[in-house]
Amino acid sequence: MTDLVDPPRVRPGRHGSPGHSGSVTTTTPRPAREPRVVEGAPSDPKHRPSRGGPTSPAGPPRGGWRGPRTARAGERRRMLFLTVALVVVLALFAGRLVYVQVVRGPSVAQEAREKRLTSYSLIGTRGQITDRDGVALATSVERYDVSVNQLLVGSYRGDGTEADPDGALGVAKRLAPLLDEDVAELGGRLVGERQFVYLLKGVLPEVAREIFALRLPGINVDKAAARTYPNGNLAGNVIGYTNSNGQGLAGLEASLDDQLKGTPGVETYERGAKGQAVPGGLSEGTPARTGDSVRLTLDADIQWKAQSLLDAQVAATKSDGGTVVVTNVRTGEILALADSGSTDPNNPGDAEEGSLAASVSNVFEPGSTGKVITMAAVIEEGLVGPTDRWTVPYVFTTDNGQQIHDSHEHGTLHLTTTGVLAESSNTGTVQVGAGLSEEKRYQWLTRFGFGSTTGVELPGESRGILHDWEDWDGRTKWNVLFGQGVAVTALQATQVFATIANDGVRVEPHVIAGWTDPDGEYTEADPAPRTRIVSQETADTVLSMMESVVDDGTGANASIPGYRVAGKTGTAQNWLHGKQGITASFIGVVPADDPQIAVSVFLHEPKTSIYGGTVAAPVFKEVAAYTLSELGVAPSGTKPTLFPTEW
Template structure:
């Protein structure tokens, strides 16, 4: 009951000290539910064991360690080389070193084109403030103590022959702005470049090799040698015309390179002595031509004078070695000097291979050779020749001048350059054979000289010839050739009927100094040696008593042929003229062929009058220049009449 005192069993009454503790129930309330501890006492949580905690700490630490170790392995082993290479690439800078362009020479080794090495000196204004002179930097035995732009200027001034204060100003930035490539000097000679290199200041001053192409012979062979220019994309020097373009791959060589490191990457200072790799440039090969400079000079002089004296639009001269059929000279009147790039005509090339024209009467030589070779005629065959002749198909042809019927031999027809007589002879040659002989003598195909812009000429297939062309081709009309093609016909006749592809290339000399001759060229026996000798001897009559007497040279037997071809003018009609003379000397031992062509001469249209004298002048010089002795064998001429 409330307020009642509990009893004692021992007979003495004492107050009870036991207190019933209230323990929380499982649900979190209070009451008499079962506690976690002993009944009647409060529950105390057990502390975690130390070993378990240590194991957890060690496990976490191990995981962290493994992570960083794995990361380290990944960085060092997996991507380490890539990172190292990237860092090195950031520091490494490279620049290209130019290859020396090969020379072009004539057959005697005379230089026609060469490259002169020069240097452009530049400064890096960003790195210059870091310059500190070393003990070797002295001037007249006195050490240079100034740093930066002032110190560098003192070192460079005497070498570049400049004022030190002026140089110092150029080496310094302006208003806080710097230029990484300030040009201090251009056209510096190699000796000056060497002195700059010896200063050991490449971290601040650079020298870049440039070349100047020069042509010592000037206008002589300038149209053949060509010129160079810069490639718009690479800024490399490349051939733009003539031999410079035709043999550009050989002349150019292979550029080199130099790699070095800069502290702090591309914008930093070049680390002295840090060159990593140097690939030496390989010089280009030198090209030796078959040209002879002195003969080329004479040819140029001769055609320029011919134009001045005759009022011709232009003139062309070709000199060829009979036996090798190498070209010794190609000259165009008014030729340009390739040193003068301001003249737009520098890109025109040579008319000797670009321009084509009817060979005219010089083409009659092929008809005569074909008729003899096919057994249709001999030099003494007889013909009654009128100044007009009508063919079986009704086409009428006439000679250049009116004349009564003349009794001519085959040799006489050639000597007098009779168109009607030539048609009478050639009409018995089948049409296809006419075309075949023209092609075998080189018409209708490029010469193989390799000059840019060369024309193959115009020679249609025989099956496409109209009724007039089939006869006109017999005397050099109805087709077109270039000057070298026309010249080659006479060299072939003089060479015993053997045609050798014309060439301008004697050989090449590589960087190793070894001369490599030009490849062997194709040869063709166009007509027999007997036929060729007869035609050559027939051509002597042209010079002795025919249309080419102005070509005669004292002491030498000369064989040749005049030509006066009609050309299509600006209005579309046959209003233009190509006057020519092509000849060989000495006829008893043929050495050289010389051809001269004049377009629209005003003083006289006939090749025997305007071109033959130029031939005489140029051939005489060539024979003397090559030390050819006078003719010693005399041979009776073929009869020209009967």
């Protein structure tokens, strides 16, 4: 078998030479040779270029050789990959942007805004308390509270000198002169771990501005409304006081707290890095509302006169205390309600919370001033007249064996009903009132207001003590006729006389004249309730009988030149401060011919005398005369026609 060799190749003749056209040449195998390396081509022998001549068209290399076209294709693929990657990245960013801007946009914006927002409270100023003429008795003034965040004080940086060191000591040295404190003591209060500690309350505005201008780290200056009472203890027993937070604790400040207190507001704004408001930023809030202001029926001048005269007499008689009440008998307005030792609301000290007005909270027996009720009752019932005659011994024995004594030992007197009242005889009074049944006696006491509150707007008012008539023992049923066995407040006792003076019509006593809202609109209080207790004829009769007490009886020291005065003295027991004592009193009406005011004076446990005509009547005279002058009441134009006192 012949070995196979390369097949014969037919080679065309050069340039189409006929001599070579179609000839067949037998060739021998060529020896192997090293592959020819073509510059720019792969060195792999499997990727040799075609042997075509110069005229052969250039074609793609066999076996995958990458020529210029292949390189461009790779570049296109790389560009495509980068484009796709970029698109993906942009899509991610776009998605995130949509998520942040659209989905979470509002919440993110809100969170950012909240971080820039700051809020502070606006103080709702408390309303004023004024007298009948608008004189301020209680008002709110601008003050500031200085506090410290101890955690921030250490960041203070002074100027490096001994006078201005860093930290708490430097803050103390700059702040102490303004707070009027010792540097070392103040420095100790600035150091600690607490975020809020008061340094001083009630700082004046000008001092607060100086502190604020220092910009000391951790030192806060906050506006506060401080309550102040310009007239000190004047009517302090009625006005009461507030605590450091502006809440009423006693007196009218407590009972009227809901109307007096303001409504706080809030202000919210966007702040910059240094705390300044951002121009055009959010600024909103609820404005604070000032509380309503109350106008009282009290007259500051009359209140001052009554209080000063009372305090002087308490000192002069070495009494444990006392009360003066001045009321307008026609309207029920209380013009003065003075209690000795009245608390200064600016410095309430250890005063107890609640009512400070002893005139409406302390109770005592009315004593002989209560005889006016007995006289009005028997005359209204038609049982006795003002000129009926009575034989009056020093000691009288009742039908159930009770012995009644007069305050002074005396022989048998021959007195009219008017004379019994004028001489303030207990033995005569039980004879005058004997015709009233026990139930009737109780009913008349309650009709004149004993055993119930008067309705005055002061907190802590006592209803007094009046037991049911069925519970009276054998002596009490007689004692109630001359003001014993029953306990009342000073205001309750005064109301009996005001009712007689007002033609027998009881007007509910009150201290509130009206209210002024924050816009300045004044609204008068509703008219006081009025109740007829006795007829006008009975009232006129009893009033005339009381004139005899001053003109020809125990109340001579109460007479006022130029004015007709009707009144009654009293000496009775009390149970003040946990012990039994004596209360001396005088209650009067003036002018008796045209009653305008009722004035009462009570002295508890006087040491110089126990008789109201001696220690209380002179104070009545001065207080009543001053009040008549202040009110411009003309002197009496007629002389009294008095009932006879003896027979």
